[in-house]
Amino acid sequence: xxxxxxxxVVKNYGGVYAVNHVSLTVEDGEFVALVGPSGCGKTTTLNLxxxxxxxxxxxxxxxxxxxxxxxxxxxxxxxVFQNYALYPQKSVYRNLAxxxxxxxxxxxxIDRRVQAAAKTxxxxxxxxxxxxxxxxxxxxRVALGRALVREPRAFLMDEPLSNLDAKLRxxxxxxxKRFHQDLGATIIYVTHDQLEAVTMSDKMAVMNGGFxxxxxxxxxxxxxxxxxxxxxxxxxxxxxLVPLTAVSKGTDVVLASPEGWEMPLSDANGRKxxxxxxxxxxxxxxxxTIQVHKAQVPGSVPGKVxxxxxxxxxxxxxxxxxxxxxxxxxxxxxxxxxxxxxxLEFDQNRMHLFDAETEMALTL
Amino acid sequence: xxxxxEAAVIHRTGIDGWRWFGRLFLVLLLGFTVMPMLWMxxxxxxxxxxxxxYPPQWWPTEPTLENYWRLIDPTSSVGQDxxxxxxxxxxxxxLTTILAVVVAVPAAYAFSRFRFPGRTFLFFAxxxxxxxxxxxxxxxxxxxxxxxxxxxxxxxxxLTYLTFGLPLAIWLxxxxxxxxxxxxxxxxxIDGATRFQAFFLIVMPLSTPGIIATxxxxxxxxxxxxxxxxxxxxxxxxxxxxxxxxxxxxxNATDWPGLMAATFMMSIPVVVLFLVLQRYFVRALTEGAVKx
Amino acid sequence: MxxxxxxxLYVAPAIFVMLIVIGYPIYYTIELSFFNTPASLSLAxxxxxxxxxxxxxxxxxxxxxxxxQTVVWTTLSTFFAFVLGLGAALALNREFAGRGFLRGLLLxxxxxxxxxxxxxxxxxxxxxxxxxxxxxxxxxxxxxPINFIDNTxxxxxxxxxxxxxxxxxxxxxxxxxxxxxxxxxxxRAAQVDGAxxxxxxxxxxxxxxAGVSTVTVLLLAVQNFNSFIIxxxxxxxxxxxxxxxxxxxxxxxxFGRQRWGVGAAYAVILFIVMMVLGYFxxxxxxxxxxxxxGA
Numbered sequence: 001x002x003x004x005x006x007x008x009v010v011k012n013y014g015g016v017y018a019v020n021h022v023s024l025t026v027e028d029g030e031f032v033a034l035v036g037p038s039g040c041g042k043t044t045t046l047n048l049x050x051x052x053x054x055x056x057x058x059x060x061x062x063x064x065x066x067x068x069x070x071x072x073x074x075x076x077x078x079x080v081f082q083n084y085a086l087y088p089q090k091s092v093y094r095n096l097a098x099x100x101x102x103x104x105x106x107x108x109x110i111d112r113r114v115q116a117a118a119k120t121x122x123x124x125x126x127x128x129x130x131x132x133x134x135x136x137x138x139x140x141r142v143a144l145g146r147a148l149v150r151e152p153r154a155f156l157m158d159e160p161l162s163n164l165d166a167k168l169r170x171x172x173x174x175x176x177k178r179f180h181q182d183l184g185a186t187i188i189y190v191t192h193d194q195l196e197a198v199t200m201s202d203k204m205a206v207m208n209g210g211f212x213x214x215x216x217x218x219x220x221x222x223x224x225x226x227x228x229x230x231x232x233x234x235x236x237x238x239x240x241l242v243p244l245t246a247v248s249k250g251t252d253v254v255l256a257s258p259e260g261w262e263m264p265l266s267d268a269n270g271r272k273x274x275x276x277x278x279x280x281x282x283x284x285x286x287x288x289t290i291q292v293h294k295a296q297v298p299g300s301v302p303g304k305v306x307x308x309x310x311x312x313x314x315x316x317x318x319x320x321x322x323x324x325x326x327x328x329x330x331x332x333x334x335x336x337x338x339x340x341x342x343x344l345e346f347d348q349n350r351m352h353l354f355d356a357e358t359e360m361a362l363t364l
Numbered sequence: 365x366x367x368x369x370e371a372a373v374i375h376r377t378g379i380d381g382w383r384w385f386g387r388l389f390l391v392l393l394l395g396f397t398v399m400p401m402l403w404m405x406x407x408x409x410x411x412x413x414x415x416x417x418y419p420p421q422w423w424p425t426e427p428t429l430e431n432y433w434r435l436i437d438p439t440s441s442v443g444q445d446x447x448x449x450x451x452x453x454x455x456x457x458x459l460t461t462i463l464a465v466v467v468a469v470p471a472a473y474a475f476s477r478f479r480f481p482g483r484t485f486l487f488f489a490x491x492x493x494x495x496x497x498x499x500x501x502x503x504x505x506x507x508x509x510x511x512x513x514x515x516x517x518x519x520x521x522x523l524t525y526l527t528f529g530l531p532l533a534i535w536l537x538x539x540x541x542x543x544x545x546x547x548x549x550x551x552x553x554i555d556g557a558t559r560f561q562a563f564f565l566i567v568m569p570l571s572t573p574g575i576i577a578t579x580x581x582x583x584x585x586x587x588x589x590x591x592x593x594x595x596x597x598x599x600x601x602x603x604x605x606x607x608x609x610x611x612x613x614x615x616n617a618t619d620w621p622g623l624m625a626a627t628f629m630m631s632i633p634v635v636v637l638f639l640v641l642q643r644y645f646v647r648a649l650t651e652g653a654v655k656x
Numbered sequence: 657m658x659x660x661x662x663x664x665l666y667v668a669p670a671i672f673v674m675l676i677v678i679g680y681p682i683y684y685t686i687e688l689s690f691f692n693t694p695a696s697l698s699l700a701x702x703x704x705x706x707x708x709x710x711x712x713x714x715x716x717x718x719x720x721x722x723x724x725q726t727v728v729w730t731t732l733s734t735f736f737a738f739v740l741g742l743g744a745a746l747a748l749n750r751e752f753a754g755r756g757f758l759r760g761l762l763l764x765x766x767x768x769x770x771x772x773x774x775x776x777x778x779x780x781x782x783x784x785x786x787x788x789x790x791x792x793x794x795x796x797x798x799x800x801p802i803n804f805i806d807n808t809x810x811x812x813x814x815x816x817x818x819x820x821x822x823x824x825x826x827x828x829x830x831x832x833x834x835x836x837x838x839x840x841x842x843x844r845a846a847q848v849d850g851a852x853x854x855x856x857x858x859x860x861x862x863x864x865x866a867g868v869s870t871v872t873v874l875l876l877a878v879q880n881f882n883s884f885i886i887x888x889x890x891x892x893x894x895x896x897x898x899x900x901x902x903x904x905x906x907x908x909x910x911f912g913r914q915r916w917g918v919g920a921a922y923a924v925i926l927f928i929v930m931m932v933l934g935y936f937x938x939x940x941x942x943x944x945x946x947x948x949x950g951a
Contacts, residue, residue, distance in 0.1 A: 050550070071558065072554045073558060103556050146551075393740060393744055419790050478666070495937065497882035499884065500923040504683075584767060590884075638760075
């Protein structure tokens with residue numbers, strides 16, 4: 001296993017930048033999720049690491065080797081594809097053996113490794129079958145097995161679970177995680193599903209529009225999103241964002257709504273709000289940090305219930321606040337009706353403030 | 365051709381009417397299709413004298429295979445000529461087919477996979493080639509063949525057949541390559557294959573049905589081609605079957621049974637090839653039309 | 657996908673061959689059309705004569721007669737081949753024993769050589785011993801066998817029958833494939849909504865066939881416009897030019913009378929006509945391509 005370093009990586013098609021100066025380091029044995037909406041450049045980034053498409057600029061090193069100009073076959077990596085890409089004319093055994101044959105390994109060693117991989121993934125009984133005779137989950141295992149036999153320096157996975165049904169996906173998620181822990185493998189994992197990224201990875205790289213937005217542990221990304229995009233992309237339900245105006249009132253700072261209400265800010269939050277380029281500020285809050293009241297309490301802001309979604313152990317609701325939708329959660333015993341007026345209290349220590357102009361998080 | 369009035373009547377009687385109309389139509393169409401072939405075969409079993417009768421003998425009173433024996437008898441002059449034409453056709457068609465596949469496979473693969481500038485333009489150039497009749501190319505090609513010293517050689521035919529067969533061959537094969545996911549090759553390259561190995565070990569075996577279909581198509585096209593062979597070949601020992609049969613006919617103007625036997629023999633290879641591999645052939649042909 | 661220079665190596669052989677055998681002749685045909693070239697085709701002796709060849713063609717009454725015959729030939733052949741093909745495709749669009757066999761049988765005319773077909777039909781049409789004439793007398797349609805192909809009023813139509821026989825099954829397989837793309841669920845929905853068999857065909861099946869029908873009709877039209885073998889082998893355009901169409905006419909002028917320049921000018925005019933047809937052809941094809949890409 002090895003460290004993978006991307007330095008200033010660029011892929012452009014004329015004036016269109018699919019990957020725009022991305023730099024990141026995947027430590028040896030780390031599980032990194034590349035996550036973002038479709039078209040954000042995550043799959044392109046993975047294909048650049050694999051060497052499947054030529055780079056427009058930058059360098060990639062795997063271990064101590066600069067692989068920027070190497071063919072995929074010489075990079076010593078394995079890849080699992082979204083559609084599994086199993087060779088349809090070959091049996092499962094031959095699929096697993098193929099990467100070893102390409103490396104001119106002798107027959108006995110190939111057999112030993114194929115059997116070992118098959119045993120690990122519990123597909124020994126499928127070895128003589130053709131891929132089309134397998135279920136989606138079985139194909140997924142074979143695809144993993146083909147990556148596994150070679151003992152590569154890094155594993156690349158391109159949305160490997162997105163073709164599976166919901167139940168199987170959860171099961172395979174934990175299996176891939178186990179696979180990572182057991183092997184201590186370096187894994188770069190592409191997904192559009194932020195929940196997958198949060199639950200599986202050591203670090204997540206959030207991408208949008210070809211740019212790397214934030215690269216940190218899921219906990220840090222969740223707690224301290226660097227900008228509005230990351231804030232609204234990570235977490236479910238998404239972080240709610242309310243555009244407001246920061247106004248100084250003597251020593252205090254308040255957020256003013258066009259509707260007329262004002263929300264006082266703590267000292268620290270007040271200084272953050274004033275550091276914005278203009279006085280336009282976006283208030284961000286996750287559902288777990290917002291308290292819902294039926295009557296006005298100090299510091300709370302007025303809103304109107306839009307929808308109510310009971311899920312059993314928690315009830316989610318959407319509330320209109322100053323024209324924006326705010327996701328909140330309440331205990332199932334707390335009765336809410338659509339169109340009911342409510343008051344929301346944002347936790348001053350866990351709220352987020354963003355500069356409306358730059359969309360960046362405001363920090364001290 | 366009273367289909368429209370029949371349809372109007374049937375319309376009122378509903379589903380059964382339609383079904384009956386369909387059956388009747390099929391039977392008539394089958395008669396139309398089969399009758400000429402049947403009459404060809406029946407005539408080929410007659411003696412010259414029996415064929416030249418009015419009203420005709422619906423079934424020969426003394427069926428004979430004499431006409432066929434004569435064609436394949438290497439000691440008679442007719443047999444020598446016929447076998448020579450037959451062999452020329454086999455040779456030209458086979459070589460054309462092999463070359464067409466060798467050139468079309470990489471081209472079709474490229475058209476299917478790569479997005480290089482001019483790709484669209486090239487592809488339509490390929491399609492447009494289908495639109496121009498042979499006659500347009502005949503005079504300049506005749507001159508070209510004269511310059512190259514290929515007049516009266518099979519080389520002239522193979523070169524031209526290759527060209528008129530190529531656009532369609534590329535088109536057919538491209539349809540097959542489009543259906544092979546590109547991830548298979550990517551997987552192979554990551555698994556340690558070079559680009560060529562990925563193509564040769566993974567993609568080629570998967571496109572075998574396409575290659576078979578393209579081969580039959582090229583073969584049948586070359587086997588049946590007439591106009592270039594008619595123009596480029598004047599020496600009768602070089603002639604292919606379609607042209608040779610014409611010569612055979614003009615020299616034996618009244619030997620209809622012999623001619624029918626010859627057309628029958630000439631049709632056998634392509635019909636057998638077609639019937640055996642019909643599945644691939646039909647799929648390839650319609651794939652492009654339905655999807656593109 | 658990839659964009660390296662080696663990509664061109666894959667298409668280079670194909671392009672090279674086509675440049676020689678297609679590009680060069682097109683250029684040469686255009687050049688020849690402005691010259692008077694001796695019958696011997698000795699190119700050194702050709703003389704420039706401007707647009708004379710074109711004037712010769714466009715002022716010749718035969719040109720218009722042949723053009724009209726070409727239109728009749730192309731239109732009728734295409735129409736009947738398409739209609740018979742559509743009928744056959746619909747009739748075969750139901751599972752029944754022997755369907756594959758029937759399809760194969762119906763396709764044989766399309767597979768056999770046009771030369772063979774021409775001779776067989778020439779024999780069927782034979783003025784004295786032809787089976788068609790004999791059958792017509794047998795059924796009491798005429799008193800004595802009609803001579804279809806040695807007759808200036810019927811020869812063109814007699815050949816159209818042969819042509820339709822030869823190519824209707826091409827339309828059939830194209831449309832059969834098209835029919836398979838009609839979703840069963842839509843047909844059932846229409847049935848539930850109370851649509852009759854005819855209404856189902858007209859409102860569900862036919863719209864689904866529109867794309868493949870356009871391509872088929874265009875392919876047939878191009879193929880028919882370019883026909884040579886059947887009229888050439890059966891009548892050589894005769895009698896008295898009554899079954900002459902463009903391609904046979906051009907062949908006659910160039911190779912029969914060695915008027916290379918006029919022949920080339922004809923070919924250039926034909927180019928222009930084909931380019932117009934080609935525009936619609938490509939448009940029909942690319943339209944399908946886009947809808948597939950969108951899917």
